Structure formats: structure tokens, C-alpha cells
Amino acid sequence: MKDDDALKDNPHVSRQALEAIHSQLFGWALTRCGFDRAAAEDLMQEAYVAVLSGAARFDNKSSLKTFLFGVVHNLARSRFRQIALRMRLVTTYAAGAEEDAPHEVKADEMEIRQVWKAVESLPARQRDVTELVFCRDMTIEEAAAVMGVTVGTGRVHYDRAKKALAGKLGALRETD
């Protein structure tokens, strides 16, 4: 891919191509930051700066989407590791408070959100592969590339995640 509006330090990336996957990428950044919008916007800008400066260089070996998801994933892991840990602690301890205020969210929406809570309760890699394959329309191979693991490892996480999710969602239905 080499467009007219290709970036100077990243000739295989164009502004147009980035714009086309912006919303998906933001969604991915949002889940990386525990749905903190400000942090996700900051993470997105960091990713774009890395692409603009050529610090993250796309060489056409994978799809642009896989590459950018990997960039966001790595940035989130390195720069927001501590923040994410703190946020996870906060959400863990704030979970009780959230449940105390069910009137703010509609009952059916609450039920839908419970599904994502089940995803969030999975181990990190299972959670990532679930999101990438089921919600971001990636293959297991692409998801493995984003996560920086081998395809075999990706498959194992995918299988385990599916089994665990089936159990958790089954339990959710029974309680309803």
C-alpha cells in the first residue's frame, strides 16, 4: 500500500487508512484502559505519534489493522502497566459500590454488561483473544500476532476462553 497521503516516516501507512480503522482502534484502546476515555485518547495519540515519527514502522508484513492493534497493545502494556494495575484494583474494590446503585442503569442493559464482566473476569490473554476474535473480527492468527504470542498459544487461549465463557454465561442465565 502506497498512497498519495502516505506518511513521511512510514511510507506504507496513509492517513486515510488510519482513519478507516480509527473507531475500532479506539475501542481496543478503551478496553486496554479499563474504559477510561481520557486514558484511551492519550494512548491513541501515543500510538499515532509512534506511527508519525516512524518509531513504530509498518513494513507490510501483516495487515495495517493487526500492526496498529499491536502498537496500541504494546504501548498500553509498557506505559500504562502501573496505571492499569491501579485501575484494576480500583474497579475491584469499587465493584460493590457499582452494584449498590442499580437504578442508574436499565435492567436489560445491566444484563448485557454482565456479559462483559464475565469476559473481564477471564485471565488477561484469554480476555484479549476473546475481544480480538469475537468483537474485532480477527482470526486467531491475527490475534496471536497482536498479542505477541505464537499461533499455537493463541489457539490454546482461545479454546480455554470459550469454555470458560460458556460456563460463566450459563451460570448467568441460571441466576436470571
Add this chain to the structure above:
Amino acid sequence: MNDNELKQQLQNSLQSMQGNDLPGFDAAWANAEKRHLASRSRYQRFAGFAAAAAVAAIAFMMWPLNGNNVTDIYLTEEDLMSSTQWMAPSDSLLPEHQFDIYGELPLLIETNDLDEGPLL
């Protein structure tokens, strides 16, 4: 539950969690470009400062040589007029020991003595 049902359920759930009002690309891109330009100019300023500091350090180190040694030692008229000998400034850089290329170098090359190190 099959894969399609699970996929639909997860996509609905994620959509509900992340909301619909995603920030526009143009604003994010403009901010990224601003940050990129700012970091580049910061880097250029730092590089300029480092280069200036290096030039200043070299000039400072060379200043005593130009000021004292060269002028005072070699260009004094009295010294030149009171002696019949003169040595070029660059002669001081020559090695004191001069090799006899016929006498010494063949010995060095032909030696098998390991104490001298792995020369050959």
C-alpha cells in the same frame, strides 16, 4: 451456545460498555501531530545545545595551546637570532626511537618467540 450467538452477545455487551460517542479521527490526529512536532523541536533544541556545548568544550581545550605554547616558544625573535639550530614544531610529534628497517624489522617478522605475543 454456538460461536455466532456468543459473538453477537459479546459485541452487544462491548458496544454497551464503550458507548456510541467515539472521538473523531481528525481531532486525535491533529493532537498527535502537535505532540510529534513538539517532541521533534524539543529534540532539535537538545541536539543544538549539545553541539554548541561540544564546540565550546573543544575551543576551551585548545585555547591554552594556541595562546601559550606555539606563540611563545617558536616565534620569539631572540631565540631565532641567538641560535644556529631550529626545530619545526611538528618534529616534537616524531618518535624518539627510529627503526633501522634493515636491522630490526626482519627480526620482528621472523621471530617464533611466543613471549612477544601473536604478532604473526
